[in-house]
Amino acid sequence: MKNIFLTTVLIISIFIKGLAQPGHELATQIKADKRLDTVYVKATALLSKGFNAGDGYPQVWIRDFNTFIETSCKVYGRDSIRANLLTFLKLQQTNGEIVDGYVLKGHVTWNDPNIYTSPNDASHVGFKNTVETDQETSLIQAIAKYIRITGDKSILQEMIAGKTALQRMETSITYLLKNRYSNKYHLLTGATTQDWGDVQIEGGAVVDIDENTHWAIDIYDNAMFVIALNDMAGFYKTENDQKKWQQLKTTTVNSIRKHLWDAKKHKFIPHLYLDKSPFPASFDENKIYFHGGTAMAIEAGILSKSEIKLVNQDMMRNVKLSGAPSIGLTLYPVYPENIYKNSSASKPYIYQNGGDWTWFGARMIQQLIKHGFIKEAYSELQPMLDRTINDKGFYEWYGVDGKPNGSAAFKGSAGVLAKAIDELKEWAKNN
Template sequence: MRTKLLFVYFFILSFSTTLFSQNKKELAGKILSDKKMDTVYAMAEKLLAKGFNAGDGYPQVWIRDMNTFIETSCKVYNTDSIRKNLLTFYKLQQPDGEIVDGYVLKGHVTWNDPNIYTNDLDPLHVGFINTVETDQETSLIQAIGKYIRVTGDASILNEKIGDKTVLERMAFSIDYLLKNRYSEKYKLLTGATTQDWGDVQIEGGAVVDVDANTHWAIDVYDNSMFVIALNNMIAFSKVAADKQKWTNLKELTSTNIRKYLWDEKNHKFIPHIYVNGSPFPADFDENKIHYHGGTAVAIEAGLLSKQEIALVNKQMLKNVELSGAPSIGLTVYPPYPEGIYKNSTTSKPYVYQNGGDWHWFGGRMIQQLAANGFTQEAYDELQPMLNIVLKHNKFYEWYGVHGEPSGSGDFKGSAGVLAKAIAMLRDWAQKNK
């Protein structure tokens, strides 16, 4: 009897394995024959071969954008130029270690930005900083990590910029964050109150710059970006003491993200912890809002289990259904209600960062689904993004709730994340065909 049961068990196991293998082959064939993926990837390569400015509405080179398209750029653009562009950020590094958001040639458009940053190490460029953000330093570290992985050029870490190597300047930039953007109570990074990963503060005022209106807060996006950057620092470091230092900081940050920001009951990240009071009325429950972008980056940082990834992806799809948005690029759901705060730029529901549909972050969620074994979901959830790109024959910055294109056209961040998502799915398909 026992032998018979074992035979039945192994027969069922063998049948299931065969069926799973057949399903994988079928999906691989579907991916490899998908002409929409081919067309969008070719469009992305063509756009990214044109340079490093963020889009046709952004003449500057911004590091938070470049970080998301650099891998494809390294395949279609001169890598010496890419290296020089990366090094320019460290030439413009400020005396306290702060990294600029972006830069442009002196004499070119400045948007009348009050925060103009220069450095004698680079007499050709001026830099700009949206001071409400806390992702400039971490984006640059990540971008150099991606550059090294694609090109194999680790010598960039030893390049001397003034009196410091690039690796030393990376550490200097982390010191800046720990001294100026850090909560000793929570042992997490702080920033102005924005919508998820956004660069527009909720309270209005100076809008992209910290001012008297700013409420300092802690969120999952900034801190997940920090964890990813620390993973890079661990990989870069050759000295055991340095490697241990970054490992300890990464583990502390990861632990506290889970401790303070993960809502176990609702399987979501809370929007903010407020350091010195909230900008919202006492009766407003901000934790009803889901932050899609920060969640995708948290997955990249390794902060969620496979089961939790499945749950948050299911929530994202439900939010898309409830909102009517085109894709899981939907930034937040539900959006902040109109009139809850002063800033008219971002107060309207489903406009810009308050519930707009951004492939720039939706594409990152596709990448993480693919990276964590959710290949069918990644392929299915990519389709609406491909369709809207092909419909308009452009990579727009964001889309309205009914799919209307908005913001900068030819937005390289969107092109970069979609190209990488397509490449990841293709790589999987080649291994499983």
């Protein structure tokens, strides 16, 4: 009897101690928050309506699809997801590049003069915003996510015009190393854009490389590259096959830390120019803080936990100074209006120049959860939950005045929010 009594006392004391832990109180609060369920249900409902980016975007874009594929896998059959992923590989160009998006032939929109076709797919045509360098890496990441969720590794051996899907992804990396790579800095290159944006600052062809383009290196493209290289290594069974990708990943991470990370200011520099900057000498671009690219750098494992803490504090300080609704703020301070004479992308706090995007803000929330900053993650998620419910939609972006803009059914926003909610609830369940 004495042993039973002591055992009972011990169990009760452990239970009481568990209740007293700060994590338990936060977990209880998260479990009781019905807004999480409301937003999640709304997100899955939207993502059950296809794979295009949202209303106003009839194309299926890989940079968007990559961010909502995990939730799509829960509301769609495996075959539908697989077919959409393989379409990007069927539309792969002979030089190895991957298109941004595709649409059924005959449904061409936006009067885009640069239509991509392929003999491997007679049903679709593709589009590409060539100022960006994230299409190949987005597809690799999306296929990796698909495999992790479904367990369907056979997609890697799917034959497309004599090459496996895996060989085609290898070719896409070769394209980047041949056409979008600086041998001097060992980093990917692209046009000068605002953070992760796909609109070049110089105007001109706007979303396409042209004679106005100033070639540069930024954190977003290279963080995406690191994530994709890690995924590539995971596609192979033997250590010898994995080694090539792991070495390239290590080289890229080291180069990012050396050339882009400013340790004293604990931020990434906006751009490293291959030739010259498009901005006047009087403008100090390095004052600008890129939120989106920084979030991706955390996902890529480039920053330590102590650096993540500082980065998050900096971001929240920027949110307060700008007046933005959430940590989805693209960048701060914004690029001044007319900073470049031909620019169509420099109006302050509009679109990619300081707009507030759940599409990237919720990715930062995901990383805070992953690295144990649960209190911060839950707190910073609040405005995103509230505006989704109050505005009855997953808007593309918000102004600093809190007004929604762009597509009201932007699947990228729905996908990243749903994933953040999933991860938050999973943490609460285990605590």
